[in-house]
Amino acid sequence: MKNPGVKRSIIYALLIAGAIAMLMPFFWMVTTALKTPPEATTMPPVWIPEVLQWSNFVEAWNTAPFARYFLNSFFISITCTVLEVITAILAAYAFAKMQFFGKNVLFVILLGTMMIPGEVLLIPNFLTLSKLGWINTYKALIIPWIASVFAIFLVRQFFMTIPEELWEAARIDGCSRLRYLFQIMVPLAKPAIVTIALFKFIGSWNAFLWVLIMTNTSAMRTVPVGLSFFVSDVGTDYHLLMAASTFAMLPVLIIFLAAQKQFIQGIARVGIKG
Numbered sequence: 001m002k003n004p005g006v007k008r009s010i011i012y013a014l015l016i017a018g019a020i021a022m023l024m025p026f027f028w029m030v031t032t033a034l035k036t037p038p039e040a041t042t043m044p045p046v047w048i049p050e051v052l053q054w055s056n057f058v059e060a061w062n063t064a065p066f067a068r069y070f071l072n073s074f075f076i077s078i079t080c081t082v083l084e085v086i087t088a089i090l091a092a093y094a095f096a097k098m099q100f101f102g103k104n105v106l107f108v109i110l111l112g113t114m115m116i117p118g119e120v121l122l123i124p125n126f127l128t129l130s131k132l133g134w135i136n137t138y139k140a141l142i143i144p145w146i147a148s149v150f151a152i153f154l155v156r157q158f159f160m161t162i163p164e165e166l167w168e169a170a171r172i173d174g175c176s177r178l179r180y181l182f183q184i185m186v187p188l189a190k191p192a193i194v195t196i197a198l199f200k201f202i203g204s205w206n207a208f209l210w211v212l213i214m215t216n217t218s219a220m221r222t223v224p225v226g227l228s229f230f231v232s233d234v235g236t237d238y239h240l241l242m243a244a245s246t247f248a249m250l251p252v253l254i255i256f257l258a259a260q261k262q263f264i265q266g267i268a269r270v271g272i273k274g
Helices: 006-035 039-040 055-063 064-095 103-117 118-132 136-143 149-160 165-172 178-187 190-208 209-214 224-232 238-269
Strands: none
Touching: 006 238, 055 064, 055 238, 064 103, 064 118, 064 136, 064 149, 064 178, 064 190, 064 224, 064 238, 103 149, 118 136, 118 209, 136 165, 149 190, 165 178, 178 190, 190 224, 190 238, 209 224, 224 238
16 A cells, blocks of 8 residues: 555554444443433443442442452452562572573573463362361462473563673672562563563462352451352442442553553563573
């Protein structure tokens, strides 16, 4: 196409159409959360409610113990995120900057574990934690998820792009490896660290199957699991379902919008040096 302006217009039109298609389900969810029960089920569908029913959010919140669900989700997600970031930084530094016997072989084996489907490990992990007496405890929801091969790989690739001369200069000044790691390398790798933290928080917040299997009381449920029980409790009250779904996704949306700049930088700047 010779005219660059026409080509650019077509690309923008396609991108806008794609964005609208992606946003429509969220728009429908939010508007349905503000409808009356008849408006939520009427056909043809009503896109914009005549009167915004803000009380639907209060009613949905009071129908189930969402305060407990949110407390559990925040505690588990934040704890898992912090611990995974720490383990990823330490392991990534070892694989990127330290020399030890079998380093490359061990790293390849570590990457190979990513090919094992998580569902295959559900029964063995459940049996192990059951013997430890961890069923329906925070330990079962946190400890198995404090390390991630993907996080180690991502941070390691970023660390590989940092010049070795920095360590030589720091060592001349009497800097230890641990101090060098946390005072020099970690600030330089901030985009990658923010990226893995964001991935981990979202993954922990949205975790469903593992939490469903490992918990058996409402006091230990997280938001996704609590929302699934809420669906069966309220039945066809779609306005309440959409209200609960809306405030269930708000924390993740807010965190992503706040960290999206660092997230994009982390994805764009991670090197592929091996």
